Amino acid sequence: MTRQCKILRFGILLYVASFFLIAATGAGSNPNAAPIRGITCAVVALIAPWVWISEWGNGILPKLIPAVIIVGWVNPLFLSTIMFAIRKQRRRSVVILRTVIVTMLASSWFVYFYEEMHPREGFFLWVAGILVVLFSAELAGFYAYCLGSGASA
Secondary structure (H helix, E strand, C coil), X not given: CCHHHHHHHHHHHHHHHHCCCEEEECCCCCCCCCEEEHHHHHHHHHHHXXXXXXXXXXXXHHHHHHHHHHHHCHHHHHHHHHHHHHCCCCHHHHHHHHHHHXXXXXXXXXXXXXXXXXXXXXXXXXXXXXXXXXXHHHHHHXXXXXXXXXXXX
């Protein structure tokens, strides 16, 4: 098994584990705020904008809905990018998609801010898993470079 394959598997393990961990604590500064698991965050981000469609013009929602839509599409886009990468098809598309995904991850901070939620370990593991998978080839090359540099010194 190649080093890149091991790094890829590790990233996927982080990504999958993040759905079972607490991704956020509930809204507000309430110390008793209910924790929200990663799978719940993913499903809500994917479905909520369409449930709230009649409320899009009210209050904070015009600012929040685009960010929620973007965050909701991170997981489907990430999974399709993995499929392209594994099949070694459309390499240019994979590079473009991974750039788009990394940019989309920033929207989650906007949602956390406006919903007054606090990110937890599941969120950070989710981001780390995505980044490790998307950049597994570069990480494998960097690791090999570091090993090569240390061996020759």
